[in-house]
Amino acid sequence: MADDTELWDARYREGDQIWSGNPNVILVREATGLEPGRALDLGCGEGADAVWLARRGWRVTAVDISGVALERAARHAAREGVAExxxxxxxxxxASFPxxxxELVSAQFLHSHGDLPREKVLRSAAAAVAPGGVLLVVGHAGFPPWEHDHPHDLRFPTPDEVLEALELPEGQWEVLLSxxxxxxQTGPDGQAIVRTDNVVKVRRVSHPG
Incomplete structure (x- = not known):
């Protein structure tokens, strides 16, 4: 854990705030109509998604590998009055899972330059969904044009590949979105670009037939 923890802590120490502070667009779109319950936010970063969910009545377990990110996220929640x-x-x-x-498990851009077994983690995420609950997975479809320091053999899965990797038992899940x-998105030079993301949303059947 030490290497990846240090990698992400160093990433967050590069600035006072790394992300926009706004919740992810797809989470807002897909969770707005859901009945609030218990939510799990995997890779919560500086906490924007968790705070957004909490403000709408969810009780959130928010997880990240970076202590620096979690400290910032907790301060954000306190400012918004949803710390409790x-x-x-x-x-x-x-290595470990909450x-x-x-009722909602959200994995928004759960990517890492470290040794993250993403498919295994997403299968654990599916196992954590309560009957009738939803798993929402959003990921990049490719690297941004300004990022060149990455493994050239690394590729991002398609929505169908994400679904296949989840290994969902037949008859126990409903595919809502793929x-x-x-x-x-605005790049480092201030220029607006269009990026493509992959979205998978599945619901665990309450009473499998």
Whole structure:
């Protein structure tokens, strides 16, 4: 855990705030109509998604490998008045996973330059979904044009490949969404670009037939 923890802590120390502070667009779109319950936010970063969910009545378990990120996230929650609704937990998801079942499990851009067994983690995420609950997985479809320091053999899975890797038992899950989604993003030079993300949303059947 030490190497990946240090990698991410160093990444967050590069600035006072790394992310926008706004919740992820697909989470907002797909969770807005859900009945609030227990939510699990995997790779919560600086906490924008967890805070957004908590403000809408969810009780959130929010997980990240970086202690620096979690400290910032807790301060964000306190400023928004929802600190009591969020349980911040530090996990290296390659080695440990939060306990419990959740009505919503969200994995937003759960990518790492370290040794993250993403498929295994996502299968654990599916196992943590309560009957009738939803798993929402959003990931990049490719690297941004300004990022060149990455393994050239690394590729991002398609939505169908994500679904296949989840190994969901037949008859126990309903596929609600499997698609590519385009969004605008501002690059380091201030220029607006369009990026493609992959979205998978599945629901565990309450009473499997």
């Amino acid at each position: 609704r969020i349980d911040w937990q530090r996990h290296d998801l390659a 306990e419990g079942l959740f 698609e590519e989604h385009e969004r605008s």
